[in-house]
Amino acid sequence: MKLINGKEISKSIKDEIKAEVEALKAAGKRLPKLVVVLVGDNQASQVYVRNKERGCQYTGMLSEIIRRDNNCTQEELLKIIDDLNHDDHVDGILVQLPLPKQIDEQAIIEAIDPTKDVDGFHPRNIAKLFLNEEGLVPCTPAGMMAMLDAIGYDLDGKEVCVVGRSNIVGKPVSLLALARNATVTIAHSHTKDLPKVTSRADVLIAAIGQPKFFTKEYIKEGAVVLDVGMDRDENNKLCGDVDFEDVKDKCHAITPVPGGVGPMTIALLLKNTMKAYKMRG
Numbered sequence: 001m002k003l004i005n006g007k008e009i010s011k012s013i014k015d016e017i018k019a020e021v022e023a024l025k026a027a028g029k030r031l032p033k034l035v036v037v038l039v040g041d042n043q044a045s046q047v048y049v050r051n052k053e054r055g056c057q058y059t060g061m062l063s064e065i066i067r068r069d070n071n072c073t074q075e076e077l078l079k080i081i082d083d084l085n086h087d088d089h090v091d092g093i094l095v096q097l098p099l100p101k102q103i104d105e106q107a108i109i110e111a112i113d114p115t116k117d118v119d120g121f122h123p124r125n126i127a128k129l130f131l132n133e134e135g136l137v138p139c140t141p142a143g144m145m146a147m148l149d150a151i152g153y154d155l156d157g158k159e160v161c162v163v164g165r166s167n168i169v170g171k172p173v174s175l176l177a178l179a180r181n182a183t184v185t186i187a188h189s190h191t192k193d194l195p196k197v198t199s200r201a202d203v204l205i206a207a208i209g210q211p212k213f214f215t216k217e218y219i220k221e222g223a224v225v226l227d228v229g230m231d232r233d234e235n236n237k238l239c240g241d242v243d244f245e246d247v248k249d250k251c252h253a254i255t256p257v258p259g260g261v262g263p264m265t266i267a268l269l270l271k272n273t274m275k276a277y278k279m280r281g
């Protein structure tokens with residue numbers, strides 16, 4: 001069994017970006033800048049946002065965090081986004097999710113200038129993904145493709161089963177796999193006989209948010225397993241959607257949690273910020 005080390009792979013991506021930033025610096029050019037907007041006091045979000053800032057610092061890109069408390073209104077947030085959309089020094093805008101209840105997430109996503117939408121969640125970027133056009137691709141799905149590239153795994157003709165149909169993971173990763181000529185099945189909470197469906201998959205993408213849900217009867221012998229879960233087990237320990245210990249000997253390759261898909265999300269965010277910078281010229 002091969003452990004797909006997201007920490008290592010993400011470091012090599014960050015090192016490439018770092019070298020690009022150093023070249024920009026040496027040429028006396030303006031540097032790429034990411035602005036992250038964090039609303040409220042969600043503990044996990046605080047950690048992720050800090051990691052995004054650290055990622056920027058590592059690569060030498062500029063970053064700023066705009067914080068607002070739980071009572072922030074939709075109007076306030078829309079005003080912040082409008083200002084960032086019009087700020088020429090800002091290349092990437094990311095609003096950390098989830099947002100407090102009073103705010104309509106989709107309205108916020110749609111307010112971001114699509115050329116600065118480094119999350120790739122704006123309908124214009126989703127449409128580009130759908131049409132197989134060049135654009136900003138959601139970071140977690142793009143990170144999973146980068147992991148497959150890193151282990152030299154070709155999706156052409158392979159059976160991929162994505163379990164979970166969220167807008168930020170399940171649906172976009174299905175499109176990316178399809179673009180690589182995989183035969184894609186999207187399974188979800190209404191799927192009948194889930195083990196029968198998943199155990200056909202050469203690549204299983206687990207994105208349902210249920211701790212250690214996928215045990216070995218869900219896995220095909222020799223499958224590649226990508227675990228997007230960020231869950232807590234019975235001892236409140238961080239774990240994925242896959243029961244790693246139960247399935248590991250049955251897999252060809254598997255991502256751990258932590259240290260798998262998570263760190264890739266941050267690396268691909270930095271890559272998207274560099275891409276947005278270049279697209280904006």
Ligand SMILES: Nc1nc2c(c(=O)[nH]1)N[C@@H](CN(C=O)c1ccc(C(=O)N[C@@H](CCC(=O)O)C(=O)O)cc1)CN2
Nearest residue numbers: 048095096097098119139258259260261262263265266
């Ligand atoms: N605007 C966005 N909001 C959210 C996104 C997103 O892509 N854009 N995704 C998730 C959270 N997320 C990034 O924002 C994220 C989650 C987890 C990790 C990560 O590196 N996890 C570590 C473990 C961290 C820990 O100890 O808790 C790992 O897996 O090793 C990075 C990014 C929802 N919101």
Ligand SMILES: [Mg+2]
Nearest residue numbers: 100101103105
């Ligand atoms: Mg909401």
